[in-house]
Amino acid sequence: MSEFLGQLKKRRKQLGLKQADMMLRGGISRQQYQRLESKGNPRLDTLELIAKGLKSELLLVPQEKLLAVKAILEDPGSGPAKPEKKSLADNPWEGMLEDDA
Numbered sequence: 003m004s005e006f007l008g009q010l011k012k013r014r015k016q017l018g019l020k021q022a023d024m025m026l027r028g029g030i031s032r033q034q035y036q037r038l039e040s041k042g043n044p045r046l047d048t049l050e051l052i053a054k055g056l057k058s059e060l061l062l063v064p065q066e067k068l069l070a071v072k073a074i075l076e077d078p079g080s081g082p083a084k085p086e087k088k089s090l091a092d093n094p095w096e097g098m099l100e101d102d103a
Contacts, residue, residue, distance in 0.1 A: 027054075029055070030051060035052070
C-alpha cells in the first residue's frame, strides 16, 4: 500500500498540485487527502475521486504484466510505435486518384 500512496503523492506533485487543491479536483478535503497520503486505507469510491482529480485511471494489472507496464510508464518511448504521419511533400498526389490504396 505504501508504494501506491507514494505514487499518488508523486502524481500530485507532477501536476503541480498541493494537498489543498484536491478539494476542488477530487472533492475531498485537504485533511482527508493528507491523512490518505500519510496513512492510507481509502475506500474505492475515494480512490476513484482522487484518480479523477489527478487525471489518472485505476487499473488492475495482472502480475505477469506488471514489469512490462512499469517499463512503459518509466520510459514512454518504449510503448507501441505510433504510425508516422506522412507530409504532403512526400507524395503530393496521394489520395487524388480513386485507385490509390
